[in-house]
Amino acid sequence: MCGIGGILGGAWAQRSGDAPAAMSRRLAHRGPDGEGMLWLTRGGVSAARPAAGSVEGVLVHRRLAILDPSEAGRQPMSTPDGRYHIVYNGEIYNYVELREELEAGGLRFSSGCDTEVLLAAWARWGEACLSRLVGMFAFAVHDAETGETTLARDLFGIKPLFYSTAGPGFAFASEIKALLTVPGVGRGADAQAVYDYLVWNMTGHDGRSFFADIRRLRPGFLVRVGRDGSVVEGPRRWGSIGLGGAERVPFEEAAERVRSVFLDNVRLHLRSDVEVGCALSGGVDSSAVVAGLRSVAGEDLKIRCFSHIAEDDPAINEERWVDLVAGRAGVEVIKSRPSGDDLARDLDGMIAAQDEPFGSTSIYAQCRVFRLAREHGVRVMLSGQGADELLAGYRPYTAARVATLLARGRLGAAGRLLWASRAWGDPKHTLMRALWLLAKPAVLGTGLSRRRLRRRSWLRAGWFAERGVVGRVATPRGGDRLRSMLHDSAFRTSLPALLRFEDRNAMAESIESRVPFLTPGLAGLLLSQPEEYLLGPDGETKRVFKAA
Template identity: 45%
Template sequence: MCGILGGAWFAGAQIPDVRVERALEQLRFRGPDDRGVEAFACASANVALGHTRLSIIDLSSGGHQPMKTTDGRYVLVFNGEIYNYRELRTELSNAGRVFTTDSDTEVLLAAWEAWGEQVLPRLIGMFSFVLLDQQRATLTCVRDAFGIKPLFYTVEGGQFLFASEVGAIKALKATPMQLDWQRAYDYLVHGDYDSCPSTFFDGVKQLAPGHVMQVDLHTSTLSEPRAWWKPTIKERTDLSFADAAEQVREQFLANIRLHLRSDVALGAALSGGIDSSAVVCSMRHVEPDLPIHTFSYIARDSDVSEEVWVDRVNAHVKARPHKVVVSAEDLVRDLDSMILAQGEPFGSTSIYAQYRVFQLARENGVTVTLDGQGADEMLGGYSGYPGQRLRSLLEKGRVGEAWSFLNEWAQWPGRDRMGGAKRCIAEMTQGSLYQALRSLNGMRRTPEWINREPLIERGILQEFPHQRAEVNESGRRLAAELGLSLTRRGLPALLRHGDRNSMRFSVESRVPFLTLDLVDLLLSLPESYLVSPKGETKSVFRAAMRGIVPDDVLDRRDKIGFATPEQALLGSMIDTIREWLRHDLHLPFFDQAAALREFEMIMAGKKPFSWQVWRWINFCRWHSHFLG
């Protein structure tokens, strides 16, 4: 696991060595074990490629980057892990390729040399990489199918810059960063972020998950990013539920085996829910003698505590548990460090719980952790996507089944028929009608603390960012929505949180649910296998894990996740928050005085508590650090 950066400087511009070194320093947590940077004159460009290394596979100097092919044509900087590198290496060796290291980086470089872009769907892993082809004079930028590993880029004065984190982009740029008002509005008012290529920094983009783009070093032109992989949702009808569960079981266990490949100590992040429990229990299933360390956040003396389930799983697999409990004082102490690590605003203080879990892993000498991220977006999540599931049934003319599903779905904790019906209506509306329904539901587009006129002058779109899944299969609305959640809305934000929090402590976070084979299998199954007629989410996966995960864990209906008692935490630091909100950001569209008045009313109990409070706090602190 590593950090990468670099760029192409055209028209005789020299590589700014000082800025490159500063940018490398911004990536020091991502790669504390080694660093390298090289310059290349290619066509009309001066190219720099830089790398910081966290050694996981092949701990020797053989994994040093940038890495070149023998003939010097290709030069690679790579962030990530290729878990099936041994299998690819064997295939390439049989074809005559000679390897000089045991690193997956050399395998990736050789695989690209042999097969080009066609190798991408064959890679099982997480990756972002940039490859210089000195013969064709191109820079090719690639990101894994789900965007597990980040890749940011910008064009400044005709020069192309890229890096693993926005902090490194800031260091590479010759001019100051500016705020992207659209992203700021979307976040502050609607809580939307990480749902498109744009970032909170004007002109800085992230390469979308499953995309590739190329810089032509002859012409200094950047191609439009294009997808090398997209989710497919065509339904297969050849599998019974039992057969599907068996295939899911086999594929998931195969994923776990591959994700356990490491030359350093590894463990698991354990929340106590089905997903992380399945990861931990499957680790024990495939490796009966493996020492397992688990790391858990515990909201002790709170109604959101998962400790009883954490203890149940640890006892089942005989793991060595490590737990962390956080306080408001901890949050105040670490908030700025976490905001700097994340690089952009985020959704709630639950991210802090994850931050401390990775810190705990590092403190106990564990460099690699396995995590249950991605399962919700593949298997129907906490709520079961009732709007999409109901619409699928109605499109197929199954009105009776739809009514039965709504009634059964509503029996689960935190659900009711009205909520399910509202989601169905929202799923079947769009445009101005959808926006109007959100307003009727109390979701305002211009609250009192937003000044409309400056936004109008800038042409900022003042409505809820509403992405629709591409559906080319009738009655497959749930599968289509899962595909959207995996790549464009939902999972990308969660993966960003995990990547930055883990890298802050030089820990590699692996996500064994997220492989193309498993996703393609699950999205091809009948929707009733994912969310059952009884409203049970992850139905086929629960069945697949019988005998591996304890039944009482699989039968849970009350999963909470990495939830923090947010109101109590923030309520204990009111004076500090007041000072943060009073710091003038000089943003014409953001009325901080009005926000502060509303904050006082919320804290006094005169208005309901909401995550809006956190968004004000997070945005103000982030802006002060990065743009102040």
């Protein structure tokens, strides 16, 4: 886990002044264990800043040492022949298997880190290596032979990557605050991003950021940049996790497959040269991660878990479940009990870490858990992020399941599910939502007139209308409404923002946060389950996972 940045194109890089060093300083929390800089020149590369006339770009890196903390793993890293050079943020969990495959083809490695494996995989297979990776990543790899630099991001967008073309070239970084150090990158607001946040509470769902001059490389996308800093290809999608038809296998068989893939994910996510801890909330997802970790690691491994305890709100205090899971799994639990005064004191720092607005202060609990882990010397944490979006863990998903049943003419099943929903909500509201899902198209997109905007009296109607803001409502359409909504939640409306919160909260404390539910194999498997395996006839959520 690291921080990366760079400026591509001689015109911008040469006039950047102290910007590369400033970018590195702004990313120091992401990589306190080392820093590196590589200058791209007409004749090759240089660790020292060359004469201005020969500069074609610069790559910046901050290192958080997790795998092979020796100097052999420092970045920027280059291939032995000097052709390829990489700055990379993330972890490739199947790097051991990829390394063995590359070694069988005659390659030799000088370190034990995944960066060297990723770089060798790119040199051997090019873009095709991306579909082989199991992990989280955002990287830039420079080809000295062609002068092109390729930037790519993982399928879920677990690791961030922003860029700007506001100057005479291409600048990129792991965080917005680093890009704002580059001359020419402005701080003006992106009107559409502001509108989507204020009206729909949506962030990170497209390629926009809150800054008009800064874009977000979307999950599963890549972009190629030429020697002069111009975009020569993309951004375009390099891969995706689609939503095909549901796989019909017996429920027990489906549960066993889910169990097997999940435990294999936990095993891969345990690979580290430093201690791995867990964020334990007491809910199903984090409890499963803890139990899975104990299952694959055996009884001898010391496991430390970190939990937030909401002492002032009994309705959401899950301390008894935390203690129950800890006792059963034989793990140590260290608890955070922040007060309202703590939140008031830490709020400014949390806002600064996030770079962009967030919907509520609920993310403070996560912030404190990561801080507690750092204070106890734990540098890698596993969490249950993503399970709710893949397994229908939120109660509003009930309406989508009802919509599917109604569309298929299964009125009795829809009625029974609505009746069961009395336990957690108003069945009338659920039914109205289901009917709305059946009636509305997938996307409503229209330019906003001042008259329409005036209906929201708290918005400056003229400001948004003059900037061509589009009002849009996204809903699943056709086929399995629940599965469609889950896919939308995982890749657009819900999870991207949650991953942003988690990344910034963790990296503010120099913690690598890993999410075992979010691999292409497990996500594809869960999204291919029949809807009744995800949300039971009685409203039971995560049904197939609980059975696993």
